[in-house]
Amino acid sequence: MRKYFLLIAVIALVVAACTKEAGVGGGTQNPGDTTGLPGSGSGNKDSVVTFTDLKFALTPASESYGRVFSSFKGNVYLDNDIPDTLGKYIDLAFNNFGSFSMFFTSPNDETFDLNIPGSLTTLVRNLVPSDTFNVNSFDTITHASTLRQLTITTDDETFASADMPLVVFFQNGFGKKGIIKVTAITGDYIVADVKVTY
Numbered sequence: 021m022r023k024y025f026l027l028i029a030v031i032a033l034v035v036a037a038c039t040k041e042a043g044v045g046g047g048t049q050n051p052g053d054t055t056g057l058p059g060s061g062s063g064n065k066d067s068v069v070t071f072t073d074l075k076f077a078l079t080p081a082s083e084s085y086g087r088v089f090s091s092f093k094g095n096v097y098l099d100n101d102i103p104d105t106l107g108k109y110i111d112l113a114f115n116n117f118g119s120f121s122m123f124f125t126s127p128n129d130e131t132f133d134l135n136i137p138g139s140l141t142t143l144v145r146n147l148v149p150s151d152t153f154n155v156n157s158f159d160t161i162t163h164a165s166t167l168r169q170l171t172i173t174t175d176d177e178t179f180a181s182a183d184m185p186l187v188v189f190f191q192n193g194f195g196k197k198g199i200i201k202v203t204a205i206t207g208d209y210i211v212a213d214v215k216v217t218y
Contacts, residue, residue, distance in 0.1 A: 066164045067218040069094075075209040076114040080133060085209045087114045088127055088136065091198065091216045099134060107138025111192040112200070114210070119181040122210070124188050124200060126174070140193020147177035148187050155185050158201040164217040167197045181205045192216075 077085035198216030
């Protein structure tokens with residue numbers, strides 16, 4: 021009789037162990053994965069990511085400076101060095117039609133001369149009046165809640181080198197909002213800092 025009791029006890033332990041393992045490994049009773057995609061901005065943190073001294077090329081196909089930016093990777097990519105798998109994480113593209121007509125745009129905008137597979141639409145507001153947002157306020161931003169309050173629609177405007185320093189608002193395809201602070205221009209590139217929601 022004890023043998024049968026022992027056998028039943030062992031079977032019960034095995035079943036219990038398997039049930040626990042299934043629950044830990046993703047059993048049917050577990051809630052779905054709610055982790056946000058990289059770059060989705062769906063986290064609950066009120067934090068801002070800052071990128072400084074980014075250099076955007078004034079001319080296409082520069083071998084030294086890129087024209088497209090990813091806040092997910094924190095990089096500005098050369099025209100010929102954009103990874104195929106990175107398309108949906110490219111937030112911005114920079115276009116230069118002369119010192120009086122420069123602008124940031126969506127990487128899939130028809131005015132941009134590169135085809136970036138998988139890129140999503142970014143809303144970009146290039147003309148931000150100082151009474152809407154003062155360029156000096158950029159450095160004081162430390163909370164994502166400030167960025168999330170921005171109203172951003174694509175305005176199809178441009179800026180000139182004489183306008184610097186200036187700010188540009190954007191909202192990427194994942195809904196992350198950010199501000200670009202364009203600080204300077206050289207013969208080869210513009211210099212910018214970016215703050216974006218986490």
